[in-house]
Amino acid sequence: MTRVRSLVSVVDDDESVRESLPDLLREFGFAARAFSSAEEFLESDCVDQTSCLLLDIVMPGGMSGPDLQRELTLRRQEIPIIFISAHADETVRPRLLERGAVACLFKPFSETDLLGALTTALRG
Amino acid sequence: METSSQSWVRPLFIGAIQDVTESKLAEAAPRESEREWRRIVDSIPGLVATLTPAGEVEGVNNQVLEYCGRTLEELKQWGTSDTVHPEDRPRVIEVITQSMASGDPYEIEERIRRFDGVYRWFQVRGLPLRDSNGRIVRWYDLLTDIDDRKRAEAQLAGEKRLLEMVASSCPLTDVLTALCRFVEVTSADCHCGVYLIDWSGPRFRNGAVPSLPATFNDPTDGLPVRREIGPCGQAALFRQQVIAIDLETDPLWQESAIRPLALAHGIRSHWSTPIYARDGRVLGTFAIFHREPARPTRVQQDLIAQVTHIASIAIERALSEAALDKLRSELAHVTRVMSLGALTASIAHEVNQPLSGIITNASTCLRMLNADPPNVDGARETARRTIRDGNRASEVIARLRALFSKKEFTLESVDLNEATREVTALSLSDLQRNRVMLQFELADDLPAVRGDRVQLQQVILNLLRNASDAMAGVDDRPRQLRIMTELDAANRVRLTVQDVGVGFDPQNVDKLFAPFYTTKIDSMGIGLSISSSIIERHHGRLWAAPNDGPGATFSFSIPRSSEAVPSPPNRDAVRAPAATDAAP
Numbered sequence: 001m002t003r004v005r006s007l008v009s010v011v012d013d014d015e016s017v018r019e020s021l022p023d024l025l026r027e028f029g030f031a032a033r034a035f036s037s038a039e040e041f042l043e044s045d046c047v048d049q050t051s052c053l054l055l056d057i058v059m060p061g062g063m064s065g066p067d068l069q070r071e072l073t074l075r076r077q078e079i080p081i082i083f084i085s086a087h088a089d090e091t092v093r094p095r096l097l098e099r100g101a102v103a104c105l106f107k108p109f110s111e112t113d114l115l116g117a118l119t120t121a122l123r124g
Numbered sequence: 125m126e127t128s129s130q131s132w133v134r135p136l137f138i139g140a141i142q143d144v145t146e147s148k149l150a151e152a153a154p155r156e157s158e159r160e161w162r163r164i165v166d167s168i169p170g171l172v173a174t175l176t177p178a179g180e181v182e183g184v185n186n187q188v189l190e191y192c193g194r195t196l197e198e199l200k201q202w203g204t205s206d207t208v209h210p211e212d213r214p215r216v217i218e219v220i221t222q223s224m225a226s227g228d229p230y231e232i233e234e235r236i237r238r239f240d241g242v243y244r245w246f247q248v249r250g251l252p253l254r255d256s257n258g259r260i261v262r263w264y265d266l267l268t269d270i271d272d273r274k275r276a277e278a279q280l281a282g283e284k285r286l287l288e289m290v291a292s293s294c295p296l297t298d299v300l301t302a303l304c305r306f307v308e309v310t311s312a313d314c315h316c317g318v319y320l321i322d323w324s325g326p327r328f329r330n331g332a333v334p335s336l337p338a339t340f341n342d343p344t345d346g347l348p349v350r351r352e353i354g355p356c357g358q359a360a361l362f363r364q365q366v367i368a369i370d371l372e373t374d375p376l377w378q379e380s381a382i383r384p385l386a387l388a389h390g391i392r393s394h395w396s397t398p399i400y401a402r403d404g405r406v407l408g409t410f411a412i413f414h415r416e417p418a419r420p421t422r423v424q425q426d427l428i429a430q431v432t433h434i435a436s437i438a439i440e441r442a443l444s445e446a447a448l449d450k451l452r453s454e455l456a457h458v459t460r461v462m463s464l465g466a467l468t469a470s471i472a473h474e475v476n477q478p479l480s481g482i483i484t485n486a487s488t489c490l491r492m493l494n495a496d497p498p499n500v501d502g503a504r505e506t507a508r509r510t511i512r513d514g515n516r517a518s519e520v521i522a523r524l525r526a527l528f529s530k531k532e533f534t535l536e537s538v539d540l541n542e543a544t545r546e547v548t549a550l551s552l553s554d555l556q557r558n559r560v561m562l563q564f565e566l567a568d569d570l571p572a573v574r575g576d577r578v579q580l581q582q583v584i585l586n587l588l589r590n591a592s593d594a595m596a597g598v599d600d601r602p603r604q605l606r607i608m609t610e611l612d613a614a615n616r617v618r619l620t621v622q623d624v625g626v627g628f629d630p631q632n633v634d635k636l637f638a639p640f641y642t643t644k645i646d647s648m649g650i651g652l653s654i655s656s657s658i659i660e661r662h663h664g665r666l667w668a669a670p671n672d673g674p675g676a677t678f679s680f681s682i683p684r685s686s687e688a689v690p691s692p693p694n695r696d697a698v699r700a701p702a703a704t705d706a707a708p
Contacts, residue, residue, distance in 0.1 A: 014477055016516075020484040020509060023502070027491035060556045086476040087557060107480035111487040 005031040006051035006122060011041045011068065012084065013059045021054065028115060038063035042071070050079050052102075052121045057085040057092065069099060080121035084109070171267035173199075175250070177260045179224050188267070193239025209235035209243050220250070227252055227260055233270065244271035275310075275423070279430065282306045286434050296442035300332035303431055303438075308335060311424055313414065315391070317341075318399070318435055319356055320408040321349055328356065331408060331439075340389050347381070354382030355396035356409040363406060365428075368394045370417035386413065393418045397428050399435045407439045449661075474520040474553065481513035523550060537685055538577045540609050540619055541566045547581045548607070551588055558603070560592050565608040571684040573617050575662045583655040583666070587621040587678045590651065594625025594675065601674075616664070616681040624675040628668070636668055655680075 008030045010021045015036075022032035035041040039062055041053075053072075057065040065083055072079055083096055083104040093104045103117035165172055166186040174182045181200045192199060192207060202208055208216055212234040223230040230250040235243040247268045252260040286306060289299045304316035317333035326349040333341050351358045354377065355366040371377050371386050371394055386394060393414040399407045410432045412424075420428065489506040492499035523546065548555070548562060555562060573580075588605070595603040606622040628636065628643075637656045652666075659666040664682035671677055 016477065016481040016509070016513060017484075020481050020488065020506070023506065024484050024488040024491070027488050027495075058553070058556050061561060086480065087472065087553065107476040108483045109480065110483065 005029065007031045007033065007046065007049045008052045008054060008118065009041060009046055009050040010034040010054045011036075011038055011059075011065070012054070012056035013037060014056070014086075017056070017084075024111065024114070025054075028118070030118070037061075038065070038068035038071070041068070047077060047079075052118060053079050053081045055081050055083050057083055057096075058087060066096065066099070069096070069101065073100070082114075082117045082121055171246070171269075173265040173267065175220075175263040175265060177224065177262065179220050179263075182262060191238060192236070207237050209237070211235075216248075223250060223252075224263075233274070236267070244269055245274040246270060279310060279427065282310065283430055283434065287437075290434065290438045290441060293441075293445075296438060297332055299438040300435065301334045303435055304332050304334050307412065307427060307431055310427060311412070315413040317344075317411045317413070318408060319344070319411060320439065321360055321406060323349075323405075325349065326360075328353075328360075328409075331435075336389065336413070340385060343385055344382075352379065352381060354380040354386075355394045356382070356411055359396035359398045359409050360406050363398055363400075365395070365397045367396075367419060369419050373417075390415050392416055395420055395428070397432050399432045399439065401436060401440055407436060407443075410435055474550065475517055478513035478516040478520070482510050482517075485510045485513065520550075534576050534578075535574055536577055537572045538575055538580055539570070539572050540580070540617055541570050543577060543581050544584055544607060544609065544619065547584045548588065551585065555588070555592055555605070558592050558596065560595060560603045560605050563604060563606045565606060567608075567610045570609050571611060571617060573662070573682045574685045575682065576658075579658045580662070583658050583680065584619065584621075586651040586655045590678070591621050591623035591625065591676075594623050594627070596625075598625055598674075611684070612681055614681070615684065617684050618679055618681040620677060620679040622671065622675065622677040624671075624673070627670045627674060627676045630670055633668060637666065 008025050010018060010025075010032065012018055012021075012034070013036055018034035018036065022034050025032040033044075033046055035044065035046075037059055038055075041047065053068075055065040055068060059065065063071065065081075065085075069081055072081075081101045083101050084107060085092075085104070086107045096104050102121040105113055105117060162185075168185060169187070171188045171191060172185040173188055174184075176182050181196070181202060184196060184199060188199070189196070194207065198205065199207060203213075203217060216232055216234050219230050219232050222228075229252065230248075232248045232250075234246060234248060236246050237243055247270045249266045249268075250263050251266075253262050253264060255261050286299065286302055289302055300318040304318060307316045308314055315333070315335045317336065318331035319328045319333075320331040321327070322329055325346075328344060328347045328349060330341055330345045333344075347353055347357075349357055349360050351361055354371075355368045359366040368374060368377050368380075370392055371380070371383050372392055377383050382394065386392075391413045393416070395412045397410045399410055401407050410428065412420075412428070485506040489503045489510070492503040492506065544564075544566065548564075552562075588607075591605050592603075595605070601624060604624050606620070608620040608622070610618050610620075612618040637652050656666045659680045659682065662682045664680055666678070666680040668676055668678045
């Protein structure tokens, strides 16, 4: 039986993140897709396939990361979310975790942290 | 003394000197002896001369002879000799010729040579004497010494011009040069210099020494302020005027440092007068050099007093402007540093993005190389990305360093569009975090301006931040921030920042730009006043208006590069009339 790789979706407006993260995820053994906005992700056909979401917090001009989190909850899409952010704002972390996020990683994060968060996300 | 008996015997000169009128002259007076005539004429305090109807000098009184130090025969040659100043002679001849023809009295101001060669200004009034038939028999000239008045007028005019230069922010060097030239023209045959004092040395610095060559001026620049230097050193230290009448022979100055330099340039006397600030500090010295041993006359002392007073004003003004500039730069620096706190998030964001990319790509690279077989192509690509992100990070640091480094006002050509893009890039994350939506409307062919790039960016940053703060509580509409650049109708480059925030009461518009006015809890309220100051320094204007809808619009406009001249244009140097003591 072919083992279906888990799909990790990356939603981040920063191009270099969309470039580099999927490659690392594939090295981890995941399948990976990148989207430049929450809207783009929602409009794609990956929503049901996504086992874990790596989600930027601040994305200009449209839905933010937390907005997408709320939207997915409304749609009853229980996708584990790992927030990633370049803003060193510690105050947002508790709220996001309260609302069900698996982890909140601040850039730059190590691959160990990332792998740890992914493992936790996919275990549960 | 030669006289023509005929000319002296006939009509008598009667009447008060100040009030000689034609009618009085026309009164036929009783005949008097020639001696009586002479006695009366010689007793008149003024200078009197008589001319034939053709304009030739017929006779003069004693006062004329004593003043000119010449014989009547010599004076008769006035049309061609130097009795009348060569510059004035053509005009005098013309006026007299006209009057001789028309018979109208004349009044001329001219310079007449004194016995010692010095020219003084006289007012010459000529009145015709007619016989009973109305024919002119002779002309009577009354010469009044108005030299003091003319001199005072010229000095006043010169002083006025100099003060205008000071008031119009002319560069200090120009004002001091004009001052020296003013004295050199007014006093003649001298060289002037203004020496400024840098008390941190203390050292002399050449302020302006326009008529002496570099071989004299180069060695004096930077000389220590010590009594051994010479008159200027002593004047500065002892706070009084020091007169060296003869540097060559006076034992007092034998050992002075200035002596060899002065003598080598043909300078014999050196007068130095301190220039005081209002608080009594000595700002510098005003020096007058002569090629002959000389001591100052009363007139020259008055001139020195007048000139050192103006020099004092000019130097103090220049010093306070320099201090103000320095303060502005420091304040701008302070606001930049203070806003460091507010920009921490931006800095973190800007640097964290590329850092994150580096770590992610490097991790990927290692894994690819550890694979079996190694994914060398993939590793190569991640390595390339790593380098690219590394460069991104150092660019950010460099930009930030430039923004926060303390610099003096530097002039360069600035493209406001580029400056705007750079500043918004730096604050992008901050703005995004506040959910501000940026809308750029930057004119395509925006002309450059001349100014300090970093200070202008400081202003733009200030406006952006204020706009963002103003929209902090806005939830019912998109937090739109428009940035526009254009060449406005007055041919000035204009930048506008428009928000949809809380706006302001139009009545408070003046207060907005005043220091320490703020509506924000954590703000000192100096951003706009400093921005205003910066724009003014660029010869521009910063203003604000509430929008028709919600929010406010802030704009500044600056002259475009071809027009802007950040330091004021030079006025022409002072040109005083040639009221000289000696023939040129």
